[in-house]
Amino acid sequence: MLLSALFLVSFLPSALSAPSFRPPCAPLSLISPYQSVWSCSDALFHSFPNHWSNPTVGMSIMAAVDSKVVRIMGPPNLSKTDLPAPVQTSLEVLPTSTNYVFALFDSVQLNVTWTTPAHALDDDSVLNSKDLPVTYLTFSATSTDTSAHDVKIYFDTTAETAVNDVSTEVSMSRSSTASTTTLSVGSSTQETLSSNSDLISWGYQYVSVPTSPDVQTSLSGDVAARTAFAETQTLPSDDETLTRACNDDWPVLAISFGLDVSPGSVASSQVLVSYDEVDTMDYFGKILQPFWKSKFEDIFEVIDFALSNSESILSSSQAYDTSHISEIEAVGGSKYGQLLSLVHRQVTGAITKTLSPDGSEPWVWMKEISSDGDISTVDVIYPAAPYFLYTSPETLRRMFLPLLTYAANATGADETFDYDLPWAPHHLGVWPTCDILANQQEQMPVEESGNFLVMIAAVAQAQGDVSYLTPYWDILSTWADYNVASLPDPGEQLCTDDFEGPSPHNVNLAAKGIVGLGAYSALLQMKGDEEGAERYMKIARELVGNWTSSGTDVDGTHTRLQYDLDDTWSMKYNLLFDRVLDLNLFPDDVVEKELEYYDGKSNAYGVPLDSRADFSKSDWLMWAYAMGSQEQFDAQVEALWDFANETPSRVPLTDWYNTKTGEQQGFQARPVQGGMYARMLLK
Template sequence: MYAQALFLTGASLLLSPVLAWDSTPFSPPSVPLAVRTPYLSVWLPQGAGTALNDAWATFWNGDVAAWTGYVKVDGIPYVWLGAPNVPGAQKATQKSLEWTSTQSIFTLQAGTVDLTATFLSPIEPSDLVNQSLPLSYLAVSVASNDGKPHSVQVYTDITGEWITGVDTWTANWTTTTTGGVLTHQVQLANQARYEEVNDHVQYGAAYHATINTSGVTWQTGQDSVVRGQFIQNTNLANTADTNYRAVSYSWPVFAFVHNLGEVTTSTEPLVYVVGHVRDPAIQYITANNGRQDRSVLFWTRWRTAASAISAFIKDYPNALARANAFDAQVKADALKISSDYADIVALSIRQALGSIEITVSKDRFGRWNTSDITTFMKEISSDGNVNTVDVIYPAWPVFLYTNPALGKQLLLPLFEYQATGQYPNKWAVHDMGSSYPKAVGHNDGQDEAMQVEESGNMLIMALSHAQKSGDNSLLHKYYGLLDQWTQYLIQDSLVPAEQLSTDDFAGRLANQTNLAIKGIVGIAAMSKIADIVGDRAKAKNYSSIAASYVQQWQGYALSSDKTHLTLAYGEDSSWGLAYNLLADKLLGTNVFPQEIFDLQTQWYSSQAHDYGVPLDTRHTYTKSDWEIWTAGLVTSTEVRDLLISSVRKYAADGKNSHPLGDWYETADGSAEGFRARPVVGGHLALLVVPNHS
């Protein structure tokens, strides 16, 4: 199928899986349940349609993160969350799923009552302390569906699988009441600071909490015993199992029951909090190969995890109101493009922001240094690096849209490190560390080399941050570094040597047309930066160089018949998504002529497969982030909508069951290896580029 067949309005809807329940706006590959940080990232795998009580919740990488829910109605127990096999309970019937930018809302029928479970992972861009909290909500309300009163009790538990990817390791746990909040805390018996195993961090603790109102009981112990206690006796025993053991040995669970008594109309929500807290969070390199421990920002407001949890759980009504307002604003903004676009954006924001942690340092007296706030991103799924420049870059639109300060905080560690002179290469570093959460740099210079890619990325992001925020501090403070990288781009952008681009899975290539675009825009960006800091001579010089390079580049990059840009110079039959042109629009550098944008628009209109336009001619796969970036640069609404609807069609096709993968096949909509990556933040590109937003 080629492009023309996809121009039908709503064509993507036709391929959504047929479900036994309503799923609005569509059934995603995996539903975000508690997605706040790289270590609090719990999902419901969907595939062609999986009810909330058809499967276990999983960590982003597919490891089980068991989360169980029962409801008892007039003495009859029903499972509404998870896939427990304790005998004696029926399965509730899922009626609907609705999700927004911040919430996933399930409604299930358990006999004569309907139960609504709202999983809220707040997006709080205007309050970075709130945004930094590694906590998420589950709110449950119940209502009679036959107009008659019914006796109702609600049960939930989590397991030790929330703290480790190795179930044979030993855990211990406690249950406490602080400030009217009941909290289960579970952690590994043997902890290893800053270490990961199977993408799970090996220190800190998981939490499961609820308000200690009348009618609440709790219990810790073997899964079959604790769940059986509820099924047979309604309430839990308020007892602790202190036989600390391996996570998988007699599976200890950490449970609560709320006895709601007689229920007719919808109850006030029962609010639960889940979280994963550790301190310190990040090991950070300083001058002279020093090391600094950095903590998550929320510690500046709360002295203990218990006080943070207490404040968080009691703030639920306000947090929900803020979330609803945020969801409505995002939807209104994205609907100005299209409904398909609004759907993609809503699915992307939790995933993107769930990759970051906002941190703060302490001064020499042990006091919080709130003038030193930096943000760290895990390159989830693809290799686990810290603050990978070419992962921050495709995700960049989500930060420009939600709060440009987050973008600045992501760039700061990269600038600060390279300003110490410890990184030996003349181009920009690829990342801040090979293994999250250790941001310890690459003093040997042996990071993955993406010379033009990362240098251009840093210049483009630094300028766009200043333009969106009005804060020029990065440009002034790190002008020397920005100029150094520009000098490198002048050497290697017009005719790039053989090297990797951000699409490193596609391999090295010389004379990359799209990479040259990035380098040239980077030089043009430096012209604007120089102008901002008052260096008029360099501003003029770099502007002249960029203009000259564009003229020469057109001679190299255009196919001989002038119908399209090639993938690499001189290879007439090759082509690719020239997504780096979007930066020229984002920054307003406008160094590439309009006819190039028109030319590529025409070309892409004839190159689409069933699920979009391939990344380039070497393969039939594509990247969803670059599809949307390309949608932001084309000059035809029809082609723009083709690209957008192709990504939505892929997201809704029911063929994949892990958090949205950005790398997929245009021929059949199957996902490649990536999952849950922050680059889906790039799906917000049309909300930050002039003429679209």
Template sequence: MSAGIFIIAVSLFSTSARCAINWTATPFNPPSVPLAIRSPYLSAWLPQWADTGGSLSGNWPRFWQGDTLGWAGFVNVDGESYNFLGAPSVPNTGFNTAVQHALQWTSTQSMFNMTAGPVNLTVTFLSPIEPSNLINQSVPFSYMSVQAVSNDGDGHSVQVYSDISAEWVSGTDSSLVNWTTAAQGDTVIHKVQLQQQTLFDDSGDRIQQGAAYYATGDSANMTFQTGQDVVVRGQFINHGVLLNTQDTDFRAISDDWPVFAFAHDLGTVPASGESDIVVFSVGHARDPVINYTLGLGRSQQRHPYFLCQYPTVEDAIQAFAGDYTNALTRANALDAQIHDDASAISSNYSAIVALVLRQTFGAIEFSISTGSDGQYNDSDVTVFLKEISSDGDTSTTDVIFPAWPTFLYTNPLIGKQLLLPLFEYQATGEYPNKTAAHDLGHYPQAPGYPLGNDESMPIEECGNMLIMTLSYTQRTNDTSLVTSYYGLLDQWAQYLVANTLIPGDQLSTNDIAGPLANQTNLAIKGIIGIQAMSEMAALAGNTSAAANYSGIASSYVSQWLELATASDGQHLTLAYGNDSSYGITYNMYADKLLGTNIIPQSVFDMQSTWYENNHNAYGVPLDTRHLYVMTAWEMLTAAMVNTAARNLLIDAIYAFSSSGLNHYAYSDWFDTTTGIVEGNCGGAATLCFRARPIAGAHLALLALPND
């Protein structure tokens, strides 16, 4: 398909998507709107359906894998009730539906503008991203705020209501739950949890441990109530106030659907001017968070990082709820910084980056250990990542790698804390393989693999660890990873020296495509990894090893070019010797990220031209075996090619993202001809690739070193 046809196709698909909604969406209407995303177990989205759209009023938010999350909102205006959140049915009330007329989202916020009769509402969902304050980042809570303004020049009596259901703790509606409501200082907190809990049990991607929380500020104008959904909602709709009563008939989630509600009376909203802002805080927390191996049959229960500052979860909630104004200011500053940096590349790129940032941070959790005295050890901070949706592994090395640009750009220390659990485990000597581990177990368990039976991707993972370690060290001048784990790094580099130039029948990170021998793209990752080891050896003062590794890498690149270039000299092959094959050589990105410059610029130029001439409506296929691609690999590629090819790849991802063809929490795996998400999205969520942290690769251009 020519570039001209490509542009037309994008335009047509964008127009089709716009026809499905009746509100203004800025920058575009995404497949699913992020609402509250702060951890692997706090991940609420609003799907956008191709035929009907997905207004905030009239649709239930959903967990990333599709479970309904009961989250309802009403506003009473002069005695008339309007639903602005969720799709509740409340018999014998006759409430109205607020009309959504605008949606705008940034890296941290999703803002809905709605009309409820004579007042307009602004409903803002803020999931703070706090890379400069990691204790704040570790708090697994999110905000929803509501503000009203008159739209007819008259004053109006306004009350605001919201509740969550017990669906926030389990996707199994027959599960038994209990709950409490209590004040914590100037905050009132609903807490709901499973009656029977199992530590570290992730069932259906829902944790069977901890509690969901819903909180708001206490005042004389705030009322609360817990009880059956239709009873509590009906009370507010009919009276504009709740009863300050607690239902203590603990039961199953679907047994008279218990909900946990708050209402605020805003008094009279003036004819001109805005009402006070009503703030609700929602979250899911547990302690401990991770069961981590110490090797040799020992394990360690690790705790939420924020508990080193706050004595209890409730204390953290109170501080979080009271910090909304400051959190919003910080979020606006981060949004502006990212928007400015990304817009310098293109407006389409800025939109893509904004869509994926919350989802990337939402896959990680910060943990601390306790000392022998039982006190939290805040000098031992590590970060664990859940491989959301593809298989749920803990700290998967080749998932951290594509997410790496986001952490390198926002705060490289997070990257170090992500690598530490992998390094520390393999340094125990329990892991028997001489290559880097694929992962640490199934989230939130991290038992390691004493039998060495993790998924086998030896070149992939050795290259990833060497590249990420050097990039962190370069960006921070902190050589602690190099000096502490030099033996492991050297061991992995030696494996690459022996195996990467002529790769055996191995898996790469694209394991869905199966193993393949002599993979061009896999080989170059290993070669760059060898060069990375050369530079780390130099940092460690081992000049002879540095020279040796550098010489090997240089020799291998020359041989690789001979083996991997098609006979017509027009492109690199997917596998050596197969001129009819090709693939996206996204691993070459590491050469640009590290500034190792071992690949001639002519190779980047050759690949740029090839991509420009060989693409479909939604991008360049991953390789000649399939028509699909993953956005992460396209974006890594966009960060290393010429401007024309870069814009082509970015615009293809934008076209997929804005097409209106999908309604899942942002999925990165799709067909380049149809734009349809791959995998069994209607069945097993593990095959759908939704809400994955590899979307962090979309910040690949921002992570490149400044010239």
């Protein structure tokens, strides 16, 4: 099981000079919104990992050096005898990988690296590693004392990733080929697409390794398997009862193998963790399967492909990490690079890809993680959009398609589901079932119409193409005209920051509507409709004049939160796409005055969202300061880095937090953190 020295002991790209960073939680295996595993402790061996929604995921790792055993992941009581922990010498979170380094008995250095090939690619004519439902767990060891050592590795996982209730009955099984050994577990009932829980209750978890005489595997209870390794014994034979409750003696998929560690070389091998959801989405009665099923016969073909191509896939991920971090650091420095590395898989882990209902093309879906659990919520895609516009505009375009199809009444569902509102939809249903009626939407008319027009224009400019919009021009026109009728003052409408409560006459919401009209003008220009483009641009420019005069506070230093409230303020992050799209609607001095005013409101962990409270939203903070000077931007990156590094709230990075205490206000693990990429759009 010895691989090439691709996985060098130092698996750290350009972030070597970066300051030490303690993420609140480190991403481990983020395959999908259901398969999202994090370590929320300072050291990997302090606890079991967690699902993004907090429940424990019973994965464990142990290592033995010349028959001396330590735990690498999991609490001290993994086995019947408490196991000591090694020294964790470093933790580095990269865009597609998380690397832990341990010193074992002053004789061996062990790297444990979790890699989910999560960088999105646009070319659907070839297989994309992002589409594989896999995470590679790489173990790399080297001698640090000039001696050879016998190193053994143990890994297991319970069935907790495959059920939404640990009392659920599960069934374990195994399969082997000439090249691969695979263990699997899933619920016995397999009630596919039956639950709106954040945890899945169907599909199968797989753990695989290259077949070798050195490999031991076991389908058994957690204590028996872990104790056997801890006592340097052979793993137990498979249990007689392979079907039982998940919490009945906690059945595990257990694997052990050896690494021959010699001075001056690196011994490496992988465990592959994968998941087959079987079915992924119910789109108004049409059942959609994961996109990878259009390329592979079954999950075992995926596993064989992933393991046989592991070197090229992992090399590609490593090259991506190095290049990506270098680009980010060139714009915002090493701390900006660490923040964006931390949120990269948080964003991609919230999306999934299927074929469209007619099988003609891929569609992409985003889960509104941690708030409502909704499907493809437009005002969640919007704050995340900078990530996709920078890394993969095509992925963002494919997110539009299920929503546009719904808004155009082309789902094929009966007339019950006809969408008849003059503004853009809010979402499609609750994950994983698209079945929302138009009048059941959380209505955000100007918000979602503006969001959609802005994002569509941004993708169109990035790709230089509007041809796919041919069936949708009428509904885009309807949304634009609705915003015209609703401005200059949107009145009693919700905006995306509705968690703060109603904010009628919202000045920032009005800015979004205006930028949305400018975006629609840009789309018409690309379509070749010069007259229409000029008409909407003229309306937008007139509205800017009203916005500036009516929205400015009496002291003239900034704009208000609401048109009718003096001595208030809010971050006008919605001005960002005026610059990204090069619309030139709002004068530069408007943004300059706004940011100068916000600077005076900054606390230890950044600028609050508005004058109502001390909390902020990290996505909107980065949207706003993307428009600032380098000095202003760097100051807020520093504050946000300090928050992530010091927050007492050990959850996958929250976007809603208190700027004075650093505590989580609400939300966690949300894909909106893609908004931190905003500065990259203006680089």
